[in-house]
Structures are given as C-alpha cells and as structure tokens.
Amino acid sequence: MKRNKFDFHKFKKYLPLILACLMAFTVISAPIAGHALDFGDFAGDNDYGGGGGDWGGGGGDWDYDDGYSSSSSDDDDGFILWWLFKVVYDLFGVPGVIVLLLIFAGIYLVRNRGKKAQPMQQPKPQGAQRTDRSTLAPIHTYLQLDPGFEPEEFKEKLSNLYVQFQNGWQDKNIASLRPYLSDAMYAQMDRQLETYRQKNQTNHVERISVLGVELCGWKQSPTDDVIIAELRTRIVDYVTDDNTGVIVRGSDSQEKFMTYEWTLIRTRGQQTQKGAAGTTGQTCPHCGAHIDINHTAVCEYCGSVLTTDKFDWVVSNIKGISQRTQ
Numbered sequence: 001m002k003r004n005k006f007d008f009h010k011f012k013k014y015l016p017l018i019l020a021c022l023m024a025f026t027v028i029s030a031p032i033a034g035h036a037l038d039f040g041d042f043a044g045d046n047d048y049g050g051g052g053g054d055w056g057g058g059g060g061d062w063d064y065d066d067g068y069s070s071s072s073s074d075d076d077d078g079f080i081l082w083w084l085f086k087v088v089y090d091l092f093g094v095p096g097v098i099v100l101l102l103i104f105a106g107i108y109l110v111r112n113r114g115k116k117a118q119p120m121q122q123p124k125p126q127g128a129q130r131t132d133r134s135t136l137a138p139i140h141t142y143l144q145l146d147p148g149f150e151p152e153e154f155k156e157k158l159s160n161l162y163v164q165f166q167n168g169w170q171d172k173n174i175a176s177l178r179p180y181l182s183d184a185m186y187a188q189m190d191r192q193l194e195t196y197r198q199k200n201q202t203n204h205v206e207r208i209s210v211l212g213v214e215l216c217g218w219k220q221s222p223t224d225d226v227i228i229a230e231l232r233t234r235i236v237d238y239v240t241d242d243n244t245g246v247i248v249r250g251s252d253s254q255e256k257f258m259t260y261e262w263t264l265i266r267t268r269g270q271q272t273q274k275g276a277a278g279t280t281g282q283t284c285p286h287c288g289a290h291i292d293i294n295h296t297a298v299c300e301y302c303g304s305v306l307t308t309d310k311f312d313w314v315v316s317n318i319k320g321i322s323q324r325t326q
Contacts, residue, residue, distance in 0.1 A: 049127025049259065049322025128319035130261055131228050136217025145225070148272035154313075155213040158229055158262065161315070166205040166235065172196055182265065182316040200242040207255070209234040216261075224265040227313070230321070231260045257324045263317040270312060 088096040143149055161180055168174040172193050178186055196203060216228040234257050238250030 046125060047323050047325055048125040049320070127259075127321045127323070128261070130230075130319075130321060131216070131263075133216060136219055136228055139215040139217055139227070142218045142225075142227075146270075146272050150272070151215055154227075155215060155229075158213050158231060158264075159210040162210055162231055162233060163208050166208050169193065169203060170205050172202065180314055182314045185314075185316055185318075196239075201239050201248065202242055203239050204237070204252070206236045206252070207234070211257075220268065221265075223268060225268055225270070227264045227266075229262045229264065231258075231262060233258045233260070254325050257326070259321040259323075261319040261321055262315055264313045265316045266313045 085097060085100065088100050092099070139151055164177060164180075165174075168177050169189075174181075174186070174189055174193065177189075181189065211232045211234060213232075214230045216230055218225065218227045220226065234255055236252060236254065237256055238252050239248050240246060241248055
C-alpha cells in the first residue's frame with residue numbers, strides 16, 4: 001500500500017473541520033435563566049452579589065482557574081495522540097483522520113450515556129455596590145439632631161414596611177404605600193407593576209421573613225436628612241399567569257435570601273413625634289376629609305392630589321446587594 005508522506009501544511013487546512021467535529025461532541029452550553037421578581041424587581045432565578053455574614057444573605061464560594069497546569073503525563077498523552085493522527089494520516093489521508101475522530105466521538109458518547117449534562121459554571125453576577133460607610137456618621141449621633149429618634153423603633157418600622165411593600169406588589173396595587181415612598185420611587189414602582197397588569201401576571205411573594213435590619217449611618221443633603229439601612233430577608237418568589245394559574249417564572253418552593261440597601265430621606269429640621277405613624281395629618285382642602293400625607297398623597301374621598309413641603313421618612317432608593325437561593 002502506498003504511504004502518504006505527512007504534509008503539515010496540507011493537514012493544517014483541515015484543522016477547522018477537525019476542531020468543529022471535536023467541539024460538537026464536547027462543548028456543553030450553559031442554560032439561559034429567566035427572572036422572577038419581588039418588589040422592585042430585585043429577586044431573580046440567578047443568584048448575585050457577595051452578601052454573606054450571619055444573616056444568610058448572598059454568598060457562596062465560586063472557584064476560578066488562574067491559569068493552566070501541565071505535567072509529564074499530559075505531555076505524553078499529547079504526543080501519543082499526535083503520533084496516532086500522524087500514522088492514520090500517512091496510511092489513509094484525511095478520510096482516515098475523519099474516521100478516527102468519529103470513532104473517538106462514538107467512544108465519548110458511549111462512556112457518557114445516561115450522564116446528566118452539567119452546565120458550565122459562570123462567574124456570579126455582582127449586585128449593586130453598598131454606599132461607602134466612611135461617608136456616613138454613626139446612627140447614634142443622629143440623636144443630637146433629633147432626641148426623639150428611636151433606632152430600634154425605626155428598624156421595626158422598616159421591617160413592617162418591607163412586608164407591606166411585598167404585599168402591595170403581589171396585589172399589583174401600591175396606592176396605600178404612597179406615603180412611604182418618594183414621588184420618583186413611587187412612580188418607578190408603579191410603572192414596573194404596570195407590566196404585570198398588562199401581561200395578566202402576578203408576582204407572588206410569600207413566606208416573608210425579615211431576618212434583620214441594620215442602620216448603617218446617616219448624612220445630610222442640602223434639603224434632607226438621609227439614613228442608609230440594610231435589610232436581610234427570606235422570601236419565596238414566583239410569577240403566575242392570571243388566567244391559568246400556571247407558574248411561568250420562579251419557584252413556589254425555593255427560598256431566596258435577599259440583602260437590600262434602602263435609602264430613606266426626611267426634610268431637614270423635622271423631629272420625631274412620639275406615637276406618630278410617620279406621616280403628617282392634614283385636612284383635604286377640597287372636601288375637608290382627614291388624610292395622612294407624606295410629601296404627596298391622594299385623598300381617598302375626592303381623589304385630589306395633595307402635597308406638602310415637610311415630610312417624614314420615605315424610601316427614595318432601593319439597591320439589590322445580593323441573593324442566595326436554596
């Protein structure tokens with residue numbers, strides 16, 4: 001039988017075809033995940049951020065390869081494979097090489113039959129950056145401006161607000177939350193909810209548990225006092241179709257451990273009133289009804305929009321710091 005002399009330059013023309021054959025049997029594509037959403041669209045099917053700590057937020061260790069390691073056995077294996085391809089090419093040419101690749105592919109399929117394909121591990125997405133704590137004054141120093149401020153009562157208020165936010169989100173109606181959100185924040189949340197209304201979907205947020213609230217510190221802007229708080233919670237979060245009740249995103253059994261950063265603002269110079277609900281009691285100038293207002297509100301009796309320049313604490317921004325699902 002006539003033997004073909006190995007010609008590397010000729011062989012090189014077929015390298016893309018050979019590599020394509022190998023990749024077709026060895027590359028496993030990572031799945032594409034959808035999103036399920038809590039109040040403000042912070043929860044999702046993919047975990048993110050570092051979180052961690054004793055609160056149960058975020059976390060998880062991810063391994064990364066810093067480079068490539070080699071050994072004498074790897075070199076020997078590479079030499080043997082190269083020698084095998086060279087011999088087959090010399091004897092049978094390119095058709096022989098393709099047949100050899102198909103044989104390797106068949107062996108690969110037989111050995112991996114029944115094994116569940118594992119998705120390629122991707123680096124975990126990062127959550128939003130926390131506010132630099134060095135820019136904040138310790139929360140206990142805020143009592144110098146407002147002696148009636150009670151940090152523990154304030155944390156309890158935020159914990160209760162979180163539950164109210166999730167319930168309003170699930171009901172697709174956050175009108176009752178207007179006194180506790182800045183105008184811009186309220187408008188943003190309502191726009192996001194409108195997507196659910198139009199699609200006839202409901203985002204369920206269940207088994208809500210606030211694991212802890214930390215008041216990270218405070219600062220001032222030219223017009224407002226600002227408090228930064230961190231909330232760590234546990235929820236079950238999924239979306240259903242209103243017509244069929246079928247879950248279209250998320251899971252009604254998996255728990256998500258969430259870490260959020262809330263920014264709260266209040267008009268400078270305001271003082272905490274003992275027993276106050278956090279809103280300002282006013283009389284509607286249009287119909288005379290009593291109404292609680294915090295910057296902006298709508299009279300539930302006549303529908304008039306009321307505003308005030310002095311308001312108590314409202315949430316002006318929410319960041320999703322981390323999520324861990326289990």
